[in-house]
Amino acid sequence: MKIVSLDSLSSGNLILLLVFITILCYVILEQLHYFWWKSSSKLPGPSFTLPFLGSIIEMVKNPYQFWEKQRMFDPQGVSANFLVGRITLFVTDSALVRAILNNNSARTFLLALHPSARLILGKNNIAFMHGQEHKELRKSFLSLFTRKALGVYLTLQETSIKSHLQKWIQLSKENNEMEMSFHCRDLNLETSQYVFAGPYIGERRDEFCHWYITVTKAFISAPVFFPGTNLWKAYFARKKIVALLENAVIQSKKYIGNGGSPRCLLDFWTQRVLEEIEEATQQGKAVPSYSNDRKMAETLMDFLFASQDASTASLTWTLALMSDYPDVLKKVQEEQKRLRPNHEPLTFELVESMTYTRQVVKEILRYRPPAVMVPQNAMGNVPLTDNVTVPKGSFVMPSIWSSCMQGFPNAYKFDPDRMSPERQEDIKYRQNYLTFGIGPHVCVGREYAVNNLIAFLALISTECNFQRYRTKKSDDIIYLPTIYPGDCLMKFV
Secondary structure (H helix, E strand, O other): OOOOOHHHOOHHHHHHHHHHHHHHHHHHHHHHHHHHHHHHOOOOOOOOOEOOOEOHHHHHHOHHHHHHHHHHHOOOOEEEEEEOOEEEEEEOOHHHHHHHHHOOOOOOEEEOOOOOHHHHHOOOOHHHOOHHHHHHHHHOOHHHHOHHHHHHHHHHHHHHHHHHHHHHHHHHHHOOOEEHHHHHHHHHHHHHHHHHHHHHOHHHHHHHHHHHHHHHHHHHOOOOOOOOOHHHHHHHHHHHHHHHHHHHHHHHHHHHHOOOOOOOHHHHHHHHHHHHHHHHHHOOOOOOHHHOHHHHHHHHHHHHHHOHHHHHHHHHHHHHHHHHOHHHHHHHHHHHHHHOOOOOOOOHHHHHOOHHHHHHHHHHHHHOOOOOEOOEEEOOOEEOOOOOEEOOOOEEEEEHHHHHOOOOOOOOOOOHHHHOOOOOHHHHOOOOOOOOOOHHHOOOOHHHHHHHHHHHHHHHHHHOOEEEEOOOOOOOEEEOOOEEEOOOEEEEO
16 A cells, blocks of 8 residues: 655645544544533433534424424433534423523523524614613513503404404405415514504505515525525615614604504503603603614514514414314304304403413413424533533523423313313413513513414404315424424315
8 A cells, every 4th residue: 555645745735634634633523522521411312413513404304303303312301412513402391491591691591593693683682682781671661561552452453363364265265275374474464563563664564574574584594694695685674674663663752752642562662761761861860772763663673573483373373273173162152252242342351351262372372382492502601400511602492392291281182271260270380381481581472472362263263264174294393483283274264
C-alpha cells in the first residue's frame, strides 16, 4: 500500500484534508458529548443520532410519530434526543412541566417558538419578554377580559360565526365535502380581526389576511432568509401588518379620547393605557413603555397571532369530535334548546349558564390541547431533577399533552362528563390541566378562547346540520405546528 506524505499534497488538497479531519473530530466530539451527557444523566433516548442533524429529519418527516416515539422512552418523566446540533430534553412529567414553565428568566428558560421566530414576529414580541417589563405589560391587559369586555366580544363572535356557517352551507351545495381546517382558519382570522381591532382595519381586511397567511407560512418553512423565500416574505409582511395596526391604534386613541365606548379589545386596552398615561403624568412619572403607537401595534399583532393557530385547531377538533360523538352533540343541542328556545343572541350571562356546552369545550381542550409543547431555550445550566441538569444552550420540550393525560381517570377517553359539577376533574387535576400553560406566560386570553369555542359549539348545534366523511387518514394526527385531525372532510346543510 502506497503511503502519501503530507509534503506531497498540494495546498488545495491539504486544506480539504484538514477540513475533513476537523469535521470528523467535531462529529466524534459531538456524539461523545451527547452520549456522555445522556448516560451521566441516566436518561433514555435514541442509541444513535445523525451527526449535525441529529433526529431532525425523522421529526420533520412525521412530527406526531416522532414525538410519540420520544414520549414512549419515558411516558411520565424525561427523555433525551439530539436535534440540529443541540441536546434536546422531552419532558412528560407534569410536575417538571410546571417547574419549567414557571421558570422564565435570562438565567433559566426562555420561550423558543421557532428558530426564526424573532425574525418573523419581531424582537419585541411578548413571547420573548420576561421580568418587570413583561409583568407591567400583562397587568395592563386585566381590563381586556372582564365580564363587560367578554360580552362585547361575544356579539362580534356570534356575527362572524353565523356568517361563516351560511357560507359553509352554500359551499356544501356547490361542492363535495370540504376540508374544514382551512375554513376554520378563515373564520378564526375574521373573528380575531373584528374582536381585537374592531372597525379599524376597515376595507383592508383582505390585505391583512394575505399578510397574515404569508407570515404563518414561514413557521413551517425552511429557516432561510433570502429574497423570494417564505421567511423573507414573512419578514416584510409583518412590517406591513404592524403599520396597518399602528394606524388602528391612532384611530382608537382618538375615538376613546373623545369619550367613545369600547367596541373591541383594542378600545378596551386603549382606554386603560390612556388612564395609565394620565396617572403617570399626574405623578410626574414616565409613561408606560408600551403606550406609544408602535409598541401598542406590535402587541396587538401578538394578540392576533397568539390566538390563531391554537384556536383554529380547536375549532377543527370541535367539528371532528362532535361528528364522531353524536350523543354528546345531542346533549349540547338539548341544552341550547332549553336556554335559547328562540335562538336568542349570545350574551355573557347566557354563555355562562351553558353548563354542559362548557363541559364539552373543556374536555376538547384537555383531550386535544392544540399547542402540545412549549419549546424553551435553556439560558444556563438548570437543575431539573436529582440526576438531570439541563445544559446551557439545549432545547427543552415540556409536553402539555402528556400533562393533560396524567391524573385523569381513563385519560385517553373523550368524556365531557369528567368536567361536570359533580366530578369536577378540571379542578381536582388542575395541576395537570395545562392547556393554557402556567407561569409568567400563561395565556391571558384563556377565558376569551373558551367563550369563543362555546359560542361556536352553541351555534353549530342549532344553526345547521353537518356530517363528517371519514377516510383512512381521519384518525391520524398532524402537526401544523398545532395539532389537527388527519382530515376533517364535512358537508353542511
